[in-house]
Amino acid sequence: MQYADETSGKRFDAGVWKTMLRFFVPHRKELVKVAFFMLICSVIDVMIPLYQKHIIDKFIFARSSGGIWFVIAAGVALMLVQLAATVIFTRAAIRVEMGFSRDLKKACFEHLQTLSLSYYNTTPVGYIIARVMSDTDKIGLMIAWGLVDFMWGLSYVLFAVTAMLTLSFRLGIWLAAMIPVMAVVTAWFQKRILSCNRTVRHTNSLITGAFNEGILGARTSKTLVAEDINIEEFGGLTGQMYRASVRGAVWSAAYTPLMLMFGAVSVAVIMARGLGYVAEGVMAFGTLSAMISYAINIFEPVQHLSNIFSEATSTQVNIERVDALLKREPEITDSPEVVRVYGDSFAPKRENWEPLRGDICFDDVTFKYPDGDEYVLEHFDLGVPAGTRVAIVGETGAGKSTLVNLVCRFYEPTSGRILIDGRDYRDRSQLWLRSNIGYVLQSPHLFSGTVRDNIRYGRPDASDEEIIEAAKLVSAHHIIEKLPEGLDSDVGEGGDRLSTGEKQLVSFARAVLTDPRIFVLDEATSSIDTETELLIQRAVSRVLAGRTSFLIAHRLSTIKMADLILAVRDGKIIERGTHSELLRKGGYYRQLYSMQYEIEAFRSID
Secondary structure, three states: OOOOOOOOOOOOOHHHHHOOHHHHHHHHHHHHHHHHHHHHHHHHHHHHHHHHHHHHHHHHOOOOOOOHHHHHHHHHHHHHHHHHHHHHHHHHHHHHHHHHHHHHHHHHHHHHHHOOHHHHHHOOHHHHHHHHHHHHHHHHHHHHHHHHHHHHHHHHHHHHHHHHHHHOHHHHHHHHHHHHHHHHHHHHHHHHHHHHHHHHHHHHHHHHHHHHHHHHOHHHHHHOOOHHHHHHHHHHHHHHHHHHHHHHHHHHHHHHHHHHHHHHHHHHHHHHHHHHHHHHOOOOHHHHHHHHHHHHHOHHHHHHHHHHHHHHHHHHHHHHHHHHHHHOOOOOOOOHHHHHHHEOOOOEOHHHOOOOOOOEEEEEEEEOOOOOOOOOEEEEEEEEOOOOEEEEEOOOOOOOHHHHHHHOOOOOOOEEEEEEOOEEHHHOOHHHHHOOEEEEOOOOOOOOOEHHHHHOOOOOOOOHHHHHHHHHHOOOHHHHHHOOOHHHOEOOHHHOOOOHHHHHHHHHHHHHHOOOOEEEEEOOOOOOOHHHHHHHHHHHHHHOOOOEEEEEOOOHHHHHOOOEEEEEEOOEEEEEEOHHHHHHHOOHHHHHHHHHHHHHHHHHHO
């Protein structure tokens, strides 16, 4: 897949950088330190040709050594001061880079915790990771070391031009006139080199993605005999990267000798004119030596300054991406009054949280998804008393999760109200509600770590006794005891060291440990073996007793245990009632039930 170059045609815009000002504040002392000691280094760099001039005029041409030890000591002192300044500004720059990146990553991660579920449903994981990791690193690198190069380049050019004009105005003005010419040429080349480098970096990310997919999808590729397609696509990407790399190398190869030529011409002019002045007696040889040194060294900082502006322009895209993430508003928010009473996710006021019984009421609810055009629910009413088991059934993709998403407040009604224990759930905090909900997904996610860590993820203070009790309650202890290290067994990344059934039981125990009053089982037994399914079914019967629960399911055993069944088709609830009531109607539910009955009968024969 090809992507447009997001950085093409961008110009440097100081307004973009202002969005990062609040992250500068904690590091302002270090930034001042970087600027100050970098300034000291550039001053000493400018003084070195003057030091050289003094030695040539006062000692070499004068054939005198009187006071030379003092001059040598002064030179050593300058070098030691420059060494110390370099160490100090380097340490400060590293602190700025690491600290700025850390603060930016932390701000992004904290903000991601506040965003609604809809953001994660519509935003690729790779996009989020790139914003939090790659973009923040590049910004931190540019802030710290860009400042170093900028301070050194700008101050050296200004001080060196001042020194040259002071030593010899005629030679100095000629050399100073070369600087803007060099800057324009450098900027022209840097724009093209940078464009090639952007293409290389962009294509490299595509190659990495293709390489990753080729490895992870190796079995599929082999079974479909698609190796030649993979090779062709991969070859196209590597060819694109090769061509961009060669173009960049060609521009660099042309730029470097051109700069050397400019430098050589400048030195030649300075030497030719300067030797004439020396012969005429209007210039000392030491002065000519200093001017030649400045002619040789002046173009490096000019190149640095041009590079900085090119990189700053490129980094603007990273800033815009990060800033867009930080400015992204969550679609579901608590009102200031609710936050004042109940707190927020980072500072909850649990002492003000009322206990939840589990009465749920849909009061004239109309709803459509933010990115949808059709209403999924219209003037929908439903009362679910505490302790009721509600089964939601329908074909794959029918929209069975809509009701659950509304109950969990992942989305809010377009109009109407959802009452929890007789009160609009927007009058209480999201955290209060979700801390009372246990959610077991069809494909549960386990975090890297041990089984123990995963079970007590929602209750870090839980004791081992409580963890074991929760595992027993959901019949997970038999599975855990068979693992090599029991509760201390490492589940691997995403739980990949456990089977689907084992992950399901661990996630079920995790949900039970928080003692929720509302349970949601999202097709929790649809992709596991029969033995594990029986364990979970027994656990469900025990755990759901006295709790309000929503069961998204198609297994008969799960459906038949429900107090209320909602049949969903094309995103709308078309039937509701008990199992026997819906069967007598002979409608959509009966068709689903008959199909499932035949499937399970076939499975039992098999």
